[in-house]
Amino acid sequence: MATQKEYYEKPVILRHTVGLTNKFGRNPATTPMKMIDGAHISKLIEDHGSPLYVVSEATLRRKYRDLKRAFESRYPTVQISYSFKTNxxxxxxxxxxxxxxxxxxxxxxxxxxxxxxxxxxxxxxxxxxxxxxxxxxxxxxxxxxxxxxxxxxxxxxxxxxxxxxxxxxxxxxxxxxxxxxxxxxxxxxxxxxxxxxxxxxxxxxxxxxxxxxxxxxxxxxxxxxxxxxxxxxxxxxxxxxxxxxxxxxxxxxxxxxxxxxxxxxxxxxxxxxxxxxxxxxxxxxxxxxxxxxxxxxxxxxxxxxxxGRALVDEAMHLIATVISAKRLTTGEKGLVVDAGVNLLSSNQWYRYEFAVAQECGTMVENTNVFGNLCMNIDVLRSAVPLPALHRGDRIVVKNVGAYNFSQSLQFIQFRPAIVMVRLNGDVDLIRKREDTDYLLRLEAVPQDLKK
The missing domain is CATH 3.20.20.10 (Alanine racemase)
Structure with missing residues (x-):
């Protein structure tokens, strides 16, 4: 019976520093985010595939109510108008x-x-x-x-x-x-x-x-x-x-x-x-x-x-799956995940917070996270402290609700499904994963070019 080889990575010498732990004695970068509003990330991916946008109804409503309270307690007549272009x-x-x-x-x-x-x-x-x-x-x-x-x-x-x-x-x-x-x-x-x-x-x-x-x-x-x-x-x-x-x-x-x-x-x-x-x-x-x-x-x-941003940014997250882990020629750690900058356009402005979705150990290393678009500019974030991750592990890019979906595009990959975690804990599919039929439905090939 053939035995499966254990994962192996050539050892490297890393410098470790103190002072990064929180009051519980653990580096926050190693603390897994296993659920979103009570919905298990592993189950969300099992049901809807990866990558996946996840919307929190509770956060969306809370942000709206907080904003409304702040202004209505100081001004007699207030009306919030949501900026549709944001999402x-x-x-x-x-x-x-x-x-x-x-x-x-x-x-x-x-x-x-x-x-x-x-x-x-x-x-x-x-x-x-x-x-x-x-x-x-x-x-x-x-x-x-x-x-x-x-x-x-x-x-x-x-x-x-x-x-x-x-x-x-x-x-x-x-x-x-x-x-x-x-x-x-x-x-x-x-x-x-x-x-x-x-x-x-x-x-x-x-x-x-x-x-x-x-x-x-x-x-x-x-x-x-x-x-x-x-x-x-x-x-x-x-x-x-x-x-x-x-x-x-x-x-x-x-x-x-x-x-x-x-x-x-x-x-x-x-x-x-x-x-x-x-x-x-x-x-x-x-x-x-x-x-x-x-x-x-x-x-x-x-x-x-x-x-727009103030209401939806914190109400949406992007879950991605590790495709490969590698050591770059610079000696830096690199990860390739199944979500590219076509789904995260605002990363050109923001250092988004990354979280792991499973236990991955407590040692961290600055890691460059790349998308899957086969373009050298497809960098989700450079030098983000992460524990050791391997193929199949999940990461969560947090607070991506503003502009990333509305500015997303089908480039090399289709846009993923989007789900909403409801107040009662149910998970509703609010946008289906795209496919080739969806992508080509508006196109037409001239008759003489059809084979």
């Missing part, structure tokens, strides 16, 4: 809709997703620079909130207003000098007077009525004072258009951009230490707005925000 999985959008979120969309295909989920038109915010006349007509007929991005869009809406014989309520998107580089390509600049001229232009013919303002500070804004600056400028601008143009606002929108616990590559400290809390953001905005509106003698407009 437009229908199950995620429907979960946040169930919590009371509006839909914030920047494309018409996202608008149609919201419609199919039975969002009321009045519960959809239509943003973005690319809105056709046809799509604007749908939004106008549905009563959606439209935040105008350009003078050309104002002209389109005036045409629609004339054709429909009605005054259309709109919002104006502002850009402000809040951080560097400023996002001046979107909307109208506050400091140089563009925004004031846009409001004046929109109001001049009596076809449009400005009832809202919207701006967006950026992405992953981990300095809450940026929102203080925004609030101060909002009050100043509202006072100017109220006194000089007679504008009274119904809505004021601070956008999104709230940071999460993921760590930026250029950061010296982990994101868990640098990320402001929802209370920090609310404290930065609400007192300034309320004090300013009180001085003006106006009723505080409804406060909108458009979070």
């Amino acid at each position: 437009y999985l229908s199950a995620i959008c429907a979960t946040l809709q169930d919590e009371g979120a509006f839909a914030e969309v920047v494309s018409f295909f996202e608008y149609e997703i919201a419609q199919r989920l039975n969002y009321s038109g009045q519960d959809i915010i239509f943003n973005g620079p690319d809105k056709s006349k046809e799509h604007l007509e749908v939004a106008v007929d549905s009563g959606s909130i439209i935040n105008v991005d350009s003078m050309e869009e104002i002209a389109l809406l005036e045409e629609i207003a004339k054709e429909k014989g009605k005054v259309i309520e709109i919002g104006i998107r502002l850009n402000m000098e809040l951080n560097y580089p400023p996002w001046s390509r979107f909307g109208f600049n506050y400091e140089n007077g563009q925004a004031f001229e846009a409001v004046k232009r929109a109001e001049i013919n009596g076809l449009l009525k400005v009832v809202g303002l919207m701006t967006h500070a950026g992405t992953y804004v981990d300095d809450a004072t940026i929102y203080q600056k925004m609030a101060i400028k909002y009050v100043e601008f509202y006072q100017a258009i109220h006194e000089k143009l007679g504008v009274t606002l119904k809505n004021i929108d601070i956008g999104g951009g709230f940071a999460t616990i993921n760590t930026l590559h250029q950061s010296w400290l982990p994101g868990s230490q640098t990320c402001p809390s929802f209370d920090d953001y609310a404290d930065a905005v609400c007192p300034i707005l309320l004090a300013g509106f009180a001085r003006m003698g106006v009723t505080p407009p409804r406060l909108f925000m458009e979070p």
Whole structure:
């Protein structure tokens, strides 16, 4: 009877240091993450294959409620509008809709997703620079909130207003000098007077009525004072258009951009230490707005925000399986796993946290984790401390809910299945694993080329 050879790796000399253990006496990198919300990772992979995205319904709802509490305890009327582009999985959008979120969309295909989920038109915010006349007509007929991005869009809406014989309520998107580089390509600049001229232009013919303002500070804004600056400028601008143009606002929108616990590559400290809390953001905005509106003698407009990353990042993880382990010519340890950068596009910005999903011993080594795309740039993370892993072992890339799915693509491999762990512990398949039929269903081969 043939005996199976034991796994062998040529021995190397490694330098070990002290000071990495936690209060329980064990290096956190060696502590396995065997379950997600009570669902065993081994069972999830057995049922749905590897790689696999896993969504936590409990985390998604908790993040929404935490954000809502932070702002509603400081401002009279608050509405959270989930940024669909961040992760437009229908199950995620429907979960946040169930919590009371509006839909914030920047494309018409996202608008149609919201419609199919039975969002009321009045519960959809239509943003973005690319809105056709046809799509604007749908939004106008549905009563959606439209935040105008350009003078050309104002002209389109005036045409629609004339054709429909009605005054259309709109919002104006502002850009402000809040951080560097400023996002001046979107909307109208506050400091140089563009925004004031846009409001004046929109109001001049009596076809449009400005009832809202919207701006967006950026992405992953981990300095809450940026929102203080925004609030101060909002009050100043509202006072100017109220006194000089007679504008009274119904809505004021601070956008999104709230940071999460993921760590930026250029950061010296982990994101868990640098990320402001929802209370920090609310404290930065609400007192300034309320004090300013009180001085003006106006009723505080409804406060909108458009979070994406802050709601979904921590609510989704990626499980991958080790294909091979090898020693690189540099002497460094390398792992190849069955998930590539086509599933983890945001790793160019973040040092994602990796966890092992099984007991692997207590000795760790800095390891380069590569994907399976047969491209040299397919590096999920360099020099991540991990214990010894072998073919078939699982790793978990944590907190990947923002942008990684919505920016994923079929390159060399199909996109994997996605499951949601429900509040009651059930596991629901919310997106099937792709296959060749799915990939080719929109293609056609000219008849003369068919063999």
